[in-house]
Amino acid sequence: MTAAIAAVGLGKQYGRNWALKDCTVEIPSGRICGLVGPNGAGKTTLLNLAVGLLAPTEGRIRVAGGAPAAGPEQLGKVGFVAQDTPTYEGLSVADHLRLGEAMNPTWDRDLASERVATLATDLKKKAGNLSGGQRAQLALTLAVAKRPELLILDEPVASLDPLARRDFLRSLTAYVAEVGVSVVLSSHLVADLERVCDYVVVLVQSRVQLAGDVDEMLATHRRIVGPRRDPASLPSEQTVIEASHTDRQSTMLVRTSAPIHDPAWQVEEVSLEDVVLAYMGGTAEASTTGRPTLEVAQ
Amino acid sequence: MIEFHLDSRSGVSPYLQIVQQVRHGLRLGMLESGEQLPTVKDVVARLAINPNTVLKAYRELEHAGLVTARQGVGTFVTGSLGPTPIGGHGPLRRDLEKWLAKARRAGLDDESIEALFRDTFRFESAQDIA
Incomplete structure (x- = not known):
């Protein structure tokens, strides 16, 4: 299957600074993929390059099988909701729908009106007067009503309150369940992604630290706690991602291909957040320890 | 549902x-x-x-x-688990209740009882696998 997003050696330079440098990543299609990383990791730059709002300084990127924004067909394939779900403040909800319909040959009017009806707002209301949650839903409606193959969302829920956040994600996942579209969404909060995504890419300083299937990640990572021990003495199938020690106790997050039977360890399951934070946190020492950076199988 | x-x-x-x-x-x-x-x-x-x-x-x-x-x-x-639902396991439940009473008499608190059960259970399961 064609990758949703495939980038090789991608870079974007502003003046002397690189917002993204030497980024190589492949995001499979047919998934809801979370792009996670600290602020400044290059997530927004990568997504803006993917939709063609930015042109790369170096490297290549293919999106849903084509070059970003290469022509009307490519533009129709990709739906985009930019950071903070922008809308036109001075335009009404109805204006937004008219605009969407005029500009998109594949516009699905029924879908658009159906979705907007759930907002429970006056269609004549200006977008600037909508609540944050309603505005986000309107932006999502504009992106999905063109019936894209791939939906790209940049931090869609970051500015929403918890209830609006949940509503937005429900509406997004229900849409995906209905039409089976590929989704890439970025966030710096793993908790937002944990339920929604089945694939996660962790980006730190333009580099992919971890990429893979979420269930696979949860199944292969464990936290082990026991008497102090040198991480190097663990069996070869266990890779230490993160370790901390007191004078008596060792706590390690390990990736393992086999069950851990050593009775000295108390073995605990970990959350996606634990795994992602361990990979994000370890980057400073990654180069010195030679720890593999891209390992969880797809 | x-x-x-x-x-x-x-x-x-x-x-x-x-x-x-x-x-x-x-x-x-x-x-x-x-x-x-x-x-x-x-x-x-x-x-x-x-x-x-x-x-x-x-x-x-x-x-x-x-x-x-x-x-x-x-x-x-379309399927079921085990011959009877758990409510039907009266004798097993009574055994467990007796065991719990015994554990309390031995001075174990709830947390220790749970830990002991989990530990034994895990050990047993591991033995089965091995």
Whole structure:
């Protein structure tokens, strides 16, 4: 299957600074993929390059099988909701729908009106007067009503309150369940992604630290706690991602291909957040320890 | 109809939580043969989770012979777990109650009892695998 997003050696330079440098990543299609990383990791730059709002300084990127924004067909394939779900403040909800319909040959009017009806707002209301949650839903409606193959969302829920956040994600996942579209969404909060995504890419300083299937990640990572021990003495199938020690106790997050039977360890399951934070946190020492950076199988 | 919930702090992946809730429902007699499970879209719209998560859980349940998917209709419970639901295990429950009373007399508090049970259970399961 064609990758949703495939980038090789991608870079974007502003003046002397690189917002993204030497980024190589492949995001499979047919998934809801979370792009996670600290602020400044290059997530927004990568997504803006993917939709063609930015042109790369170096490297290549293919999106849903084509070059970003290469022509009307490519533009129709990709739906985009930019950071903070922008809308036109001075335009009404109805204006937004008219605009969407005029500009998109594949516009699905029924879908658009159906979705907007759930907002429970006056269609004549200006977008600037909508609540944050309603505005986000309107932006999502504009992106999905063109019936894209791939939906790209940049931090869609970051500015929403918890209830609006949940509503937005429900509406997004229900849409995906209905039409089976590929989704890439970025966030710096793993908790937002944990339920929604089945694939996660962790980006730190333009580099992919971890990429893979979420269930696979949860199944292969464990936290082990026991008497102090040198991480190097663990069996070869266990890779230490993160370790901390007191004078008596060792706590390690390990990736393992086999069950851990050593009775000295108390073995605990970990959350996606634990795994992602361990990979994000370890980057400073990654180069010195030679720890593999891209390992969880797809 | 069963309604799923997710505990995001449990560390158990969401699809396994759904599988476990169905198994649990069967074991406790809350789910019976012939009953329909919620549709994928309903579960997704309620819990804001990935549709593949629900599909994967239902596939696993189908594989275990507990449910059957009927194209275009939905997923239905067709199997059961064990001969009787857990409410029917009176003698076992009484044994356990006796054991619990014994443990309390030995001075164990709730936490120690739980830890002892879990530890023994895990050890037993590991022996079975080995």
